[in-house]
Amino acid sequence: MEDRMLFIGMPLLVANIAMAIWGIGYRHLHAAGAYLPAILFALMGVAFIVIFGLYLKEEQDEFQRDLWVQALLWGIGATLTVITLWGSLVEFELAKGLKLMFVFPLFMLITCIARLVLRLRYR
Amino acid sequence: MFSSIKSPEQRRWVRSCWMSAALVVPLVFGAAVAFRLYHLHGVAAYVVAFLPTLPILWVLVELGRYLAVEKDEFQRTVLVQCVLGGTGGTLATTTIWGYLEDFARAPHLDLVYVYPIFWLFVLVSYPLVRLRYR
Numbered sequence: 726m727e728d729r730m731l732f733i734g735m736p737l738l739v740a741n742i743a744m745a746i747w748g749i750g751y752r753h754l755h756a757a758g759a760y761l762p763a764i765l766f767a768l769m770g771v772a773f774i775v776i777f778g779l780y781l782k783e784e785q786d787e788f789q790r791d792l793w794v795q796a797l798l799w800g801i802g803a804t805l806t807v808i809t810l811w812g813s814l815v816e817f818e819l820a821k822g823l824k825l826m827f828v829f830p831l832f833m834l835i836t837c838i839a840r841l842v843l844r845l846r847y848r
Numbered sequence: 849m850f851s852s853i854k855s856p857e858q859r860r861w862v863r864s865c866w867m868s869a870a871l872v873v874p875l876v877f878g879a880a881v882a883f884r885l886y887h888l889h890g891v892a893a894y895v896v897a898f899l900p901t902l903p904i905l906w907v908l909v910e911l912g913r914y915l916a917v918e919k920d921e922f923q924r925t926v927l928v929q930c931v932l933g934g935t936g937g938t939l940a941t942t943t944i945w946g947y948l949e950d951f952a953r954a955p956h957l958d959l960v961y962v963y964p965i966f967w968l969f970v971l972v973s974y975p976l977v978r979l980r981y982r
Contacts, residue, residue, distance in 0.1 A: 763944075763951035770943035774936045781932075794928060798915065801935040802908050805963055809901050812959030817883055817897040825957055826946025829939050 770829050792843055799843075800836030807831065858923065861914040868903035875900040904963060926977050933973025938966040 784790040808828060814820035879896050882888060888896055911931070918924045942962060948954035 760948070760952045763947040766951075767944040767947040771940045774939055778932075778936060794932070797932060797935060798912070798928070801931065801938075801966070802912060805908060805966060806905055808959050808962045809904050810898065812962070813897050813901045814894070815959055817879070817893065819893055819897055822956075823959060824946055825942050825949055825959070825962075828942040828946070828962060832935075832939060 788847075792840065792847070795843055796836050796840035799839035800832050803835045803839075804828065804832040807835075855918065855920060855923070857914055857917050857919075861910055864910040865907055868907045871903040872900060875903065922981070926974075926981070929977045930970045930973040933977065934966045934968075934970035937969030937972070938962060941965055941969075 781790060781793060784793075808823075808831075811820060811823055815822050879900050882896050883893070915924060915927065918927075942957075942965075945954065945957050949956060
């Protein structure tokens with residue numbers, strides 16, 4: 726079930742992130758009409774988080790679960806590090822602001838790299 | 849304050865959190881004053897901007913260290929689940945808010961608030977995780 730949902734959700738999420746990077750379809754929505762697409766797009770990300778949480782809960786293979794948990798911990802640690810450093814630079818006007826919606830893709834990228842490294846470690 | 853904490857590793861972790869919190873305030877204040885008074889630029893500006901983040905990052909390093917050395921499986925599992933809860937909550941919040949900022953022009957949330965939001969969700973997760981193991 727989770728696999729199928731991810732199979733549909735992942736391309737949508739990637740398309741969504743690509744749209745956010747290039748600003749396609751943004752900036753000409755107003756007031757209440759703008760909230761609906763915002764929430765719909767955000768729900769894709771939230772659904773991904775929920776599905777992943779369900780997967781971790783149901784995974785029977787202890788090793789696989791432990792590997793993902795370790796990767797997620799590295800992911801959040803590194804993401805918070807990058808965000809805090811970048812945030813501090815922005816506060817002192819030394820860097821441009823990062824869109825808040827990119828925190829999630831950044832976390833996913835770091836988590837995937839961490840998972841690859843961890844898999845190599847346990848080979 | 850630490851008398852109720854049995855494990856020396858846990859005591860070290862809690863102590864580093866308090867020390868970090870105590871260090872952040874003067875460092876942020878000092879950096880803000882330095883920027884205002886000396887109009888810093890170049891390498892000095894980057895160094896001063898990074899200074900307040902050091903105690904914050906120290907807490908993350910100590911968290912990783914604590915999770916690696918804690919012998920009590922239960923305590924470690926509880927903390928890991930709280931951190932995962934915090935991760936989920938933070939990512940959900942930043943994603944929703946990020947899209948609202950972009951589409952609906954919601955007020956901008958500074959990146960420096962992501963870290964406190966994470967710990968807020970970790971704190972909220974704690975009683976929920978404990979309830980599961982009752």
